[in-house]
Amino acid sequence: MASSETGSRRVTIDDVARSAGVSRQTVSRALNDKGEIGVSTKQRVLDAALELGYRPSRFARGLVRQDAIxxxxxxxxxxxxxxxxxxxxxxxxxxxxxxxxxxxxxxxxxxxxxxxxxxxxxxxxxxxxxxxxxxxxxxxxxxxxxxxxxxxxxxxxxxxxxxxxGEGGVHAAIRHLVDSGHRRIGMLDHAGRSEPSIRHDWFVSAMSACGLDAGSVSRADQSVEGGERALKALLTDHPATTAVFTFNDIIAIGALRAARRLGRRVPRDLAVIGFDGLRLGSLVEPPLSTVALDxxxxxxxxxxxxxxxxxxxxxxxxxxxxxxxxxxxxxxx
Amino acid sequence: MASSETGSRRVTIDDVARSAGVSRQTVSRALNDKGEIGVSTKQRVLDAALELGYRPSRFARGLVRQDAIxxxxxxxxxxxxxxxxxxxxxxxxxxxxxxxxxxxxxxxxxxxxxxxxxxxxxxxxxxxxxxxxxxxxxxxxxxxxxxxxxxxxxxxxxxxxxxxxGEGGVHAAIRHLVDSGHRRIGMLDHAGRSEPSIRHDWFVSAMSACGLDAGSVSRADQSVEGGERALKALLTDHPATTAVFTFNDIIAIGALRAARRLGRRVPRDLAVIGFDGLRLGSLVEPPLSTVALDxxxxxxxxxxxxxxxxxxxxxxxxxxxxxxxxxxxxxxx
DNA sequence: AACGCTCCCGTGAGCGCTCACGTTACCGCT
DNA sequence: AGCGGTAACGTGAGCGCTCACGGGAGCGTT
The missing domain is CATH 3.40.50.2300 (Response regulator)
Incomplete structure (x- = not known):
């Protein structure tokens, strides 16, 4: 237990060498077990290294051998x-x-x-x-x-x-909603930055491609709870909404929970489509439709x-x- | 675009210095923008560095300044x-x-x-x-x-x-199941290693502490699908089972899905308690009871x-x- | 006895960089 | 003219390690 570190200088290979009565190179050989070293010497060096609490500098080592990036x-x-x-x-x-x-x-x-x-x-x-x-x-x-x-x-x-x-994917999503009879489609955008997200742009463009006005939008924190709150807010302001597209799957999962609490059946009363394609999405009830990313x-x-x-x-x-x-x-x- | 690398020697600070007609130190000053360097010189060095595709060696740098661990x-x-x-x-x-x-x-x-x-x-x-x-x-x-x-x-x-x-937690879990009237309690252990897990030992000990025989056990892969399969197997072999404790939450979530598919209501027909305390557990339906780890x-x-x-x-x-x-x-x- | 061989071990050099100094040039001030 | 002062650079040393050598001791062989 030689933690008798007075000055906090680092323990180097030379310290070990001195302590074991050998040269640096021998210490190096012992530690990286390449041959060319006697068994007893090796043990002595290893003991000394342990005793001194020696730990090789990865920088010095990396410097000399061209190491991994x-x-x-x-x-x-x-x-x-x-x-x-x-x-x-x-x-x-x-x-x-x-x-x-x-x-x-x-x-x-x-x-x-x-x-x-x-x-x-x-x-x-x-x-x-x-x-x-x-x-x-x-x-x-x-x-x-x-x-x-x-x-x-x-x-x-x-x-x-x-x-x-995500443009194509979002268009397909909105198209699917419209084909299923939805007209009042909202979005749960993220609340992180000040301006609307690109995904919101895609949403708007997809809506207009389907001949619909940009739906109502609510901002959500990127969390399940955020999604819950945002859906509640959206449905309070626009009760006629029958479908929502969300910034991501986490928010969508929050929306799913909120819908259940509000007594809205998914997808019958409210359709939900997320974004990201999380594996998690297939675990919730009902399994989440989503614009999936690889x-x-x-x-x-x-x-x-x-x-x-x-x-x-x-x-x-x-x-x-x-x-x-x-x-x-x-x-x- | 000086990718005229003939020999694949690394571009060093000296190469940059030579190319810019200054000393190493000046290059160093330019790159780490500490003062004591003329504006035009600095620019010249920076250009040369870019031209040569110079990238400082983190090893050499880390070696000299005592860097983070x-x-x-x-x-x-x-x-x-x-x-x-x-x-x-x-x-x-x-x-x-x-x-x-x-x-x-x-x-x-x-x-x-x-x-x-x-x-x-x-x-x-x-x-x-x-x-x-x-x-x-x-x-x-x-x-x-x-x-x-x-x-x-x-x-x-x-x-x-x-x-x-997890001993105390597992005991509490089994105790809770028993207090709720369950007697035939099974376990979904993991299938990874050959011998049963420690968590299985805890399960057995908790069961016997409640005066019950070690319940039936099925092995599950550590995945949702693994949990599904394992629960189905368990219920096939032991249809009277009314509660299961699982190796971890992932497997438990699989069990939840399988139960739903089999038409068993949770927790009425089948109680499920997992292990780990994943945040994910609160998202599924019904929210998962679990022996939680911090x-x-x-x-x-x-x-x-x-x-x-x-x-x-x-x-x-x-x-x-x-x-x-x-x-x-x-x-x- | 001389040679060769193997087994150990030590010595110098150098990896690429930064730090603590020197050194030079140029400015303003008395 | 002489001084100090500062800005802008260069020079040696050294960080801790490994690599390519070199060298001695001990053994067997002809």
């Missing part, structure tokens, strides 16, 4: 199942390449995100994820690190970004693009960076 | 909501300490886990998570790295391990212990490393 994955909220799925997909794609993934959950706070990016830059070889930071800020913080943004609503020239195209593909695509940027080999662009969403009908509509 | 988090399956919650909690606790967390999803494959550990050792300062590897294996691979295991069913002397104690506390505790090991300051031990589960009644029982 590692990317930072920035996620707003890992507990949101959508991001969980994307993260899992990215992790998987990264592992296939032998990469290490450092995960940062910003808790959906922009200031937190800034701090994260600041600290991330010197730790990883590239960054991929959801960033709310303005471009210049990212540029300044990353200083040339490859960056792959996901679902950046405003277009980005400076960085690669995976775009989510989250696996999304994560894989983001990693693929990162790889290309890292290799400076013909990065993907334009349409290759788009993930399309499509209507997946279950039972809620 | 980073831990590896090993998870069997991030898509399993339980592990998601633990991971999120660990991420949070780690961020509070300014740590970086490298996440590895082994996909529940033991061989994959071995490979992961092999590669992890030189990348992180400590490892925490769910390891199925035998102790000696871990010891050999980690070579002195601090390791904190979670929910290791067999006791471990060599490594710190966070133990999950996943947040679990993650935090694991990180706390890691911190102590890292500082070689009085690690926690014994009872301090136990997380207790307690019955959380909702509506499925």
């Amino acid at each position: 590692s990317v930072g994955l920035v996620i707003p909220d890992l507990l949101n199942p959508f991001f969980t799925e994307v993260a899992a997909a990215a992790l998987d794609a990264a592992r296939a390449r032998g990469w290490h993934v450092v995960v940062y959950d910003t808790g959906d706070r922009v200031e937190e995100e800034r701090g994260t990016l600041e600290v991330i830059a010197s730790q990883v070889d590239a960054v991929v994820g959801y960033l709310r930071q303005p471009e210049d800020e990212v540029d300044k913080l990353m200083r040339g690190l490859p960056v792959v943004l996901i679902d950046r609503e405003r277009r980005t020239e400076r960085f690669s970004s995976i775009r989510i195209d 989250t696996r593909g999304l994560g894989a695509l983001a990693v693929e693009q990162t790889a290309r940027l890292l290799a400076t080999s013909s990065p993907l662009s334009g349409d290759e960076l788009v993930v399309r969403a499509e209507l997946r009908l279950r039972e809620s509509a | 980073s831990v590896g988090l090993v998870i069997p399956d991030l898509l399993n909501p339980f592990f998601t919650e633990v991971a999120a909690a660990a991420l949070d606790a780690a961020r509070a300490r300014g740590w970086h967390v490298v996440v590895y999803d082994t996909g529940d494959r033991v061989e994959e886990e071995r490979g992961t550990l092999e590669v992890i050792a030189s990348q992180v300062d400590a490892v925490v998570g769910y390891l199925r590897q035998p102790e000696d294996e871990v010891d050999k691979l980690m070579r002195g790295l601090p390791v904190v295991l979670i929910d290791r069913e067999r006791r471990t002397e060599r490594f710190s391990s966070i133990r999950i104690d 996943t947040r506390g679990l993650g935090a505790l694991a990180v706390e212990q890691t911190a102590r090991l890292l500082a070689t300051s009085s690690p926690l031990s014994g009872d301090e490393l136990v997380v207790r589960a307690e019955l959380r009644l909702r509506e499925s029982a």
